[in-house]
Amino acid sequence: MTGLAADRRTFLKGLGVLGAATLIPGCATSTKSPGSSGGASSELSLQSNLSSEQAKAAMENLVAAYNKTGGSQVKLNTVAAEIFRTQLPTYLTSANPPDVYTWYAGSVADSYAKKDLLLDVTSVWDSMGNYSKAMQSLSTSSAGQKIFVPTSYYWWGMFYRKSNFAKWGVTPPKTWAEFVAVCKTIQSKGIPPIGIGLGDTPWVASAWFDYLNIRINGAPFHRKLLAGEGDFTDPKVKAVFTKWREVLPYFDPKGKSFPFQEATSALLAGKTGMFLIGTFFADSAPKDALDDIDFFQFPIIDPAVPVAEEAPTDGYFASKKAKDPEGTKKFLAWLATPEAQNIYVQSSSGTAIPANPDGKSADTPLVKKGKAMIEGAAEITQFFNRDSSDALQPTADAALTKFLDKPDQIDKILADWQTAAQKVFKA
Amino acid sequence: MIRRTGYHVAMSIVSFLWVAPILWVIVISFRSFDDVAANGLGSLPHSFTFSTYKSAWEDADEFRALINSLLVTIPAVLLSLGLASIAAYGLARYSIPFRRTILLLMLMGNLLPPQILLIPISRFVELIGYYDTLIALIAVHVGFGLGFYTFVLHGFMRDLPREIQEAATIDGAGPGRIYSSVILPLTRPALAALGALSFTWIFNDLLWSITVIRSGEKMPVTPALLGLQGLFVSSWNVIAAGTVIAAVPTVAVFLRFQKHFVGGLAIGAVK
Numbered sequence: 001m002t003g004l005a006a007d008r009r010t011f012l013k014g015l016g017v018l019g020a021a022t023l024i025p026g027c028a029t030s031t032k033s034p035g036s037s038g039g040a041s042s043e044l045s046l047q048s049n050l051s052s053e054q055a056k057a058a059m060e061n062l063v064a065a066y067n068k069t070g071g072s073q074v075k076l077n078t079v080a081a082e083i084f085r086t087q088l089p090t091y092l093t094s095a096n097p098p099d100v101y102t103w104y105a106g107s108v109a110d111s112y113a114k115k116d117l118l119l120d121v122t123s124v125w126d127s128m129g130n131y132s133k134a135m136q137s138l139s140t141s142s143a144g145q146k147i148f149v150p151t152s153y154y155w156w157g158m159f160y161r162k163s164n165f166a167k168w169g170v171t172p173p174k175t176w177a178e179f180v181a182v183c184k185t186i187q188s189k190g191i192p193p194i195g196i197g198l199g200d201t202p203w204v205a206s207a208w209f210d211y212l213n214i215r216i217n218g219a220p221f222h223r224k225l226l227a228g229e230g231d232f233t234d235p236k237v238k239a240v241f242t243k244w245r246e247v248l249p250y251f252d253p254k255g256k257s258f259p260f261q262e263a264t265s266a267l268l269a270g271k272t273g274m275f276l277i278g279t280f281f282a283d284s285a286p287k288d289a290l291d292d293i294d295f296f297q298f299p300i301i302d303p304a305v306p307v308a309e310e311a312p313t314d315g316y317f318a319s320k321k322a323k324d325p326e327g328t329k330k331f332l333a334w335l336a337t338p339e340a341q342n343i344y345v346q347s348s349s350g351t352a353i354p355a356n357p358d359g360k361s362a363d364t365p366l367v368k369k370g371k372a373m374i375e376g377a378a379e380i381t382q383f384f385n386r387d388s389s390d391a392l393q394p395t396a397d398a399a400l401t402k403f404l405d406k407p408d409q410i411d412k413i414l415a416d417w418q419t420a421a422q423k424v425f426k427a
Numbered sequence: 428m429i430r431r432t433g434y435h436v437a438m439s440i441v442s443f444l445w446v447a448p449i450l451w452v453i454v455i456s457f458r459s460f461d462d463v464a465a466n467g468l469g470s471l472p473h474s475f476t477f478s479t480y481k482s483a484w485e486d487a488d489e490f491r492a493l494i495n496s497l498l499v500t501i502p503a504v505l506l507s508l509g510l511a512s513i514a515a516y517g518l519a520r521y522s523i524p525f526r527r528t529i530l531l532l533m534l535m536g537n538l539l540p541p542q543i544l545l546i547p548i549s550r551f552v553e554l555i556g557y558y559d560t561l562i563a564l565i566a567v568h569v570g571f572g573l574g575f576y577t578f579v580l581h582g583f584m585r586d587l588p589r590e591i592q593e594a595a596t597i598d599g600a601g602p603g604r605i606y607s608s609v610i611l612p613l614t615r616p617a618l619a620a621l622g623a624l625s626f627t628w629i630f631n632d633l634l635w636s637i638t639v640i641r642s643g644e645k646m647p648v649t650p651a652l653l654g655l656q657g658l659f660v661s662s663w664n665v666i667a668a669g670t671v672i673a674a675v676p677t678v679a680v681f682l683r684f685q686k687h688f689v690g691g692l693a694i695g696a697v698k
Contacts (some may be wrong), residue, residue, distance in 0.1 A: 047641075051657060051658070052656075052657025053486050053657075053662070077643050078643045078654065083637045096558075262467055265463075265464055265467045266467070268464070268465060269466070280658070280660060281660070283659070284464055284659075285464055286461035287461070
């Protein structure tokens with residue numbers, strides 16, 4: 001009977017299974033909804049996973065602005081991110097699915113396109129000619145259709161407190177050698193140089209893997225590896241970990257026990273020196289500390305490798321079963337305009353950058369610097385799970401956590417990783 | 428004397444360990460966001476604020492979520508206990524053929540992990556057109572509770588003296604009258620105990636609500652609390668405040684039925 005009261009994790013695990021199983025054809029008997037009405041309906045439903053206070057308010061502003069433009073009225077429905085993630089397959093395969101969804105660009109969207117669940121939005125892209133090439137390819141399915149409308153992105157960087165760097169007498173490094181020197185200096189002051197937060201958020205370690213891989217082997221190799229065309233036992237992958245071992249002694253030993261949000265507190269309190277993290281961490285910083293925060297680009301290791309940066313892209317896709325495809329496309333086209341993206345960026349936490357090149361990002365030095373870094377990059381990657389799949393992420397978490405614990409067992413760890421990844425790719 | 432002191436000291440420590448997480452949540456719920464962000468969750472409070480309760484109440488729309496929870500919980504508890512007591516009455520007081528098998532069959536449903544039934548239920552609810560309604564949620568809770576409640580009530584009713592029922596029959600009461608005027612009043616302690624238990628179970632449920640409900644405004648309080656967690660960053664102080672608010676109804680019910688609850692636990696303890 002305690003089944004009714006089992007803890008949340010077990011529940012969500014079960015839901016993950018539910019979500020996965022509903023995607024298997026045959027298991028998901030598509031049901032016909034009794035009340036499905038043909039023809040154009042006047043209301044579009046937008047299922048959103050942006051449940052935090054600020055983001056939710058920004059979404060409400062956005063929808064209110066669209067509803068004033070006339071056309072279909074949009075009804076925003078916000079659910080917790082964790083529920084959304086596990087229930088998305090159920091939403092999409094249900095008989096009467098919501099029309100538009102918040103989601104991420106790249107292969108995590110393509111995996112639904114492969115199951116033929118997404119609306120072809122190629123005609124929306126007719127009005128989006130000014131979007132960058134990278135955005136276009138991220139929004140195209142493997143079948144060559146446009147299935148996604150990107151609206152904003154953020155960046156990853158090595159964040160630090162300016163006042164602490166000044167106090168320790170170090171300047172932001174550009175190369176790997178300089179980076180190691182900075183680590184040595186900070187450690188000599190008795191502070192763990194590199195902060196990390198892996199308890200509950202083990203995926204944060206993937207940022208290190210991603211960056212070392214794109215700096216040493218380049219973005220094309222990284223993408224192929226994550227798409228299942230490479231092999232984790234490749235000596236080139238091992239080189240990533242050999243490099244990582246050079247700085248392993250500088251990692252905060254406490255980082256394994258707390259989540260990244262606590263790691264942010266540690267960085268701000270000066271208990272760690274630097275932190276490789278996405279800009280979303282700024283939401284968990286006290287407002288008075290924000291002016292003191294700066295970042296530097298992940299150090300260059302091999303100057304011959306074209307510089308790539310991680311810029312995860314967010315946006316929207318629509319269900320193939322959308323009740324009013326034309327109205328849905330009209331809404332998506334509006335979301336792609338600079339006006340719509342400005343509304344969202346201004347009322348959200350402010351570190352997101354509009355995907356439309358004509359959109360205005362927040363006018364802070366930090367955001368300007370981030371935007372310049374991404375625009376100057378030769379290649380763009382997103383993040384481990386977004387470039388591969390949510391199913392591959394746990395295999396990376398397991399391998400990287402083990403590596404941080406027992407770096408000398410790297411050969412066995414990589415072999416195990418390859419076995420686990422193979423299972424995911426074959427599924 | 429020393430033994431007694433030792434006992435009290437040991438028990439105080441144990442009770443403190445038991446209560447500490449709850450106290451910790453309450454302390455966090457009064458801290459400001461900047462305090463938590465700057466000093467970490469584990470540190471001693473550097474601030475005191477009620478604003479967390481206000482933001483939990485307004486941002487998570489906890490009032491509406493609590494109403495939804497009660498709209499589901501109260502009918503579900505009344506319905507499942509009502510149906511279970513009728514079933515238990517029939518099975519315990521009359522020699523229905525295969526009654527043992529029926530009882531075991533009902534109980535068997537509870538041995539299945541609920542996760543197995545997620546897909547069938549979500550599809551079935553959609554098929555009959557009740558997806559995304561509170562009625563679906565009530566039906567699911569009644570269905571799941573019925574087996575266990577019937578089993579417990581059956582055990583209790585079976586032990587009521589045969590003579591009471593015989594006396595009522597001689598006085599001319601039919602099965603319906605015996606159920607409502609004789610058996611049900613005698614079963615009150617068990618019903619109260621089960622009522623408090625089922626209230627807590629249904630109120631605290633998260634799995635079924637997110638399986639059969641999709642709209643944010645129909646979500647009960649548990650998924651609403653989950654909604655306070657952001658995609659990356661969570662305001663733990665607000666979540667703590669929301670949790671404290673969400674705990675009030677169950678604590679109130681427990682305090683109200685506490686006497687029966689303890690009494691109910693002893694049911695069948697002495698034969």
